[in-house]
Amino acid sequence: MLQLSPQDWQALHLSLKVAAWSTAITLPIALLLSMALANRRYVGRNLLNALVHLPLVLPPVVTGYGLLITFGRHGTVGSWLADTFGLVLAFQWTGAVLAASVMSLPLMVRPIVLSLEASDARLHKAAATLGASPLIIFLTVTLPMAAPGLIAAIVLGFAKSLGEFGATVTFVASIPGETRTLPSAIYTQLQIPGAENTVLQLALLSVVLSIVALLLAEWLGARLNRRVHGQ
């Protein structure tokens, strides 16, 4: 059975906290970006699309470095945030949230864009003849019917945030109790001779978490699909 040390529990707790915050913050941003990207053609759309997807293809260490020079204590945005709001991101758990958000954004945008694009224009017309404004149509038809896509986005985003390593360790390092998430803890333990057992335990924990997340997603998705398509 799992025999975790207090530090391991701390890493698990931190990972869940970072993933939850990252998902909560990224979801509305991903939804807005998806609305800007779905079913539209305008100058700059492809550029926006490329920017959103950039963290998916860039080496994570590059993304982390980019965050460091932008949001670091001496970075342009970082120093402004620190001077204006007293918010410091570098080497803080909040920085881990930012890194996880940036990395999970493309994974969250994709399923939402797909579900918005699958939204039936014929139903929108029907709603308009019943007196619905574009906003009402979005809230009462488009969004509820895109719910399975939103769930997929939440699960993917949460799982990605839970496992994010490269950009996180580059931007906020691996400070026990502050920024040492589950993947950082595994990596750190791997460097220590004789800690194979701890590594195995943490790795197993990651596998269990991932399986639970996937099963939950599957169950929720099936339920929502039934609701949306009305059986």
Place this chain on the structure above:
Amino acid sequence: MTLQVQLRKKLEPFELEVDFECKPGVTALFGRSGCGKTSLIEQIAGLMAPDSGRIQVDDRVLFDSTTATNVAVRKRRIGYVFQDARLFPHLSVANNLRYGEWLTPKTERYVSSANVLELLALGPLLQRRPATLSGGERQRVAIGRALLCSPRILLMDEPLSALDGARKRDIIPYLERLRDEMRIPIVYVSHALEEVARLADTVVLLHDGQQQAVGSPQTVLTRLDLRAHTGRYEASSIVPATVQSHQPEFAVSILQTSAGRLIAAQLDRPVGSNVRLRLRARDISITKQPVQHSSVRNQLRGVIVDIAEEEGAFAEVLLELPDNTRLLVRVARINLKVLQLSIGDSAFASIKTAALDRASVL
């Protein structure tokens, strides 16, 4: 309430050009598939903009190209029943019905949900989901949903075309009640002559986007010059009549028309009800004098207003009855010569009782 439509719109491969007016009751837009019927009602609803023209309900202008007026779909207050129902799959029947009602300002509501539920027998369906409904049930819900917006006009785009024969017969009585109980103009798109003959008060005949004729179904559907557009419907006429009495000992019903009495095989309609009879041209014969001592006692007097002679053995004669109803009569061409029938003559149409039964009541 009156809907006035006058518009032009370039469509591929023809131009739509119409000018008509709809009073309360059913106005059928009738024509073959692809003649521009659906595009026309989409323009009335505001889902498509005409190139030029004017659409108005009473004195409220919905579209006017000269003043660049184009009222948004959602503000037109025109109910639209789509061919494919388009119910919201994620909402229950009850919430589908409430959707439009909820968006209608309280001061504009004149339709009560209790009435609509009763009219369309929707009560038992309320908790169901659209995916579990049959085609006919879906259309009834779609009609109810449109009515609950308290529309000033109701547009129906071939609401029966997705249904099989038996389902069509199930839903037509609902449409008749709708026509008789809601006092609003209903624009009914169809390419099925049976439906138009049964439901319409006025027919607008379209062909390749051009308005060919406007008038009562009795006149438009029997006009000989429009036969090419009204299609392969078996030549027949529609005659309105009232059930005067039943004579169960002979199993017949006596019907009153503007041109006289008709004896029909017993009908299952109550005394006093108004019916539309479909009389096939080949079941009617024509004489210049009333016939005596014949077993055919159904004789209607009228005036010959048109004669269509083609190649072949038969010709068609159009006889106008006193209320302007027109009877199409098929005669052997040789008999036109023998009887010397010509336009303007007064003549008598004889119809066998055997040709008047339940099947002839639309």
